[in-house]
Amino acid sequence: MINGLLMDPIDTVVTVTSPIFTGEDVTFLLEGKEKTIKAKTDIPIYHKVARKTAKTGDIVLKYGEKIGFAIDDFNIGDHVHTHNLSSILSSKKDK
Amino acid sequence: MKFNGYKRPDGHIGIRNHVVVLPGCICSAGVAQKIANKVDGSTYLYNPNGCAQNSRDTAMTLEILSGMIANGNVYGTLIVGLGCETLQKDNYLNAIKAKTNKPVYYISIQEVGGIQKTVAEGVKIVEALKKDAEQCVREECDLSEIILGLECGGSDPTSGFSSNIVLGNTSDRLVDLGGTPVLCETPEAIGAEHILAKRGKTPGIGRKLYDTVMRCEKLYLDAGEDVRNVNPSPGNKASGITTLEEKSIGCIHKSGTRPFSGVYEYGQIIDKKGLMFMDGTAYDVASVVSLVAGGTQLVAFTTGRGTPVGNAIAPVIKITGNHDTFIRQNDMLDFDTSDSITGVKSIEELGEELLKYIIQVCNGETVKAEDNDISDVAINQLSSYC
Numbered sequence: 238m239i240n241g242l243l244m245d246p247i248d249t250v251v252t253v254t255s256p257i258f259t260g261e262d263v264t265f266l267l268e269g270k271e272k273t274i275k276a277k278t279d280i281p282i283y284h285k286v287a288r289k290t291a292k293t294g295d296i297v298l299k300y301g302e303k304i305g306f307a308i309d310d311f312n313i314g315d316h317v318h319t320h321n322l323s324s325i326l327s328s329k330k331d332k
Numbered sequence: 333m334k335f336n337g338y339k340r341p342d343g344h345i346g347i348r349n350h351v352v353v354l355p356g357c358i359c360s361a362g363v364a365q366k367i368a369n370k371v372d373g374s375t376y377l378y379n380p381n382g383c384a385q386n387s388r389d390t391a392m393t394l395e396i397l398s399g400m401i402a403n404g405n406v407y408g409t410l411i412v413g414l415g416c417e418t419l420q421k422d423n424y425l426n427a428i429k430a431k432t433n434k435p436v437y438y439i440s441i442q443e444v445g446g447i448q449k450t451v452a453e454g455v456k457i458v459e460a461l462k463k464d465a466e467q468c469v470r471e472e473c474d475l476s477e478i479i480l481g482l483e484c485g486g487s488d489p490t491s492g493f494s495s496n497i498v499l500g501n502t503s504d505r506l507v508d509l510g511g512t513p514v515l516c517e518t519p520e521a522i523g524a525e526h527i528l529a530k531r532g533k534t535p536g537i538g539r540k541l542y543d544t545v546m547r548c549e550k551l552y553l554d555a556g557e558d559v560r561n562v563n564p565s566p567g568n569k570a571s572g573i574t575t576l577e578e579k580s581i582g583c584i585h586k587s588g589t590r591p592f593s594g595v596y597e598y599g600q601i602i603d604k605k606g607l608m609f610m611d612g613t614a615y616d617v618a619s620v621v622s623l624v625a626g627g628t629q630l631v632a633f634t635t636g637r638g639t640p641v642g643n644a645i646a647p648v649i650k651i652t653g654n655h656d657t658f659i660r661q662n663d664m665l666d667f668d669t670s671d672s673i674t675g676v677k678s679i680e681e682l683g684e685e686l687l688k689y690i691i692q693v694c695n696g697e698t699v700k701a702e703d704n705d706i707s708d709v710a711i712n713q714l715s716s717y718c
Binding site: 239282 | 489490492493523524527558560569571574576577578581582636654673675
């Protein structure tokens, strides 16, 4: 069952469309083919799960665009939200 | 396809036929409301401003209120002033005359002499206006006359991947029919300015879009605030939106894919056709008000968490991609796009259905915000709502 949305093939996160419990599969379509990620934590509905590992400072992509950078390392299947992802602050971004 | 609207003497097209009672300032609001309450079918337009503001904010208040009165949905207006406030009779009448030739009357409580006499005189004027308004009949209008505000509030992630994408499809359809969708909410384009910059019809328009967003971000920085620390809101975050960039990229989806034909100031009258951008606020009510002042006859408003926001002058259509929200808060939501998530319907099918629904609303079908008499007013104040 499809329970995840990948907005763009280059995205590093997938949005879940139902509540996911630890150990459950998140299934999404990548160019028409089903792909699966095993959730490492509970993920509330419409929140994001990592489909790529990230080191602190790495750019995170959704909709094929930069939505911020990792402020903590995370692995595939981790919940990605305010605890490990931050905006590129206006005061700090490259002009 | 056509719709039936009201052709106004100033050339604007309306989809409602309001006779408006507007307080000139907050001090006369209670009396203005009494007048509106006594005349069936009249429309009370709340106004908390008009006095004790700095000159820039006073000008902004006048620009917005005069624009709302000039909106095609309004037949005529009575302004009820106190008498001693900053915005005097001539300020109102001259600002309105510059935008429209429709009937506008002004009385003041201090001049007429107290509450009872003002209410009695106001009721006479509004009853006469109402009688005249009832003579107006709907006539066939081309869909290219539709000016549609694009707005969101109480967003959750479904806004970005369902309702805003469906609305974007509807926006594209309206542009192709010669109509005018208007994107607003400049702070919620922060982080998406590079995308907007590529969507100008000309390089100049693209540059202006980019500069408008950058200027907004700088306003926050100048005020000692990093906007990316305060937006998304706590509710946005609880529902799964993490950063302003994520929110913004989802937000601008509702403008579809067509090029932007122009950039307007906050509340400026929209006088050209095609997809437009207005320099509005992140505070959705202040943004809706600027769209209506600019001439949008209706506003398509997406929400994931649900919001009752409405406007006295223009129907505000509530669209959600969150099916649970649509069911639980059904008395304030009009259109459900969640079938795009489950795959039951395509974005194209839902975009076409939404356009058909918008045409029904143009023809007179009321939306939930109208059924519930919801009318909110906030006007941007020296960036405080920016």
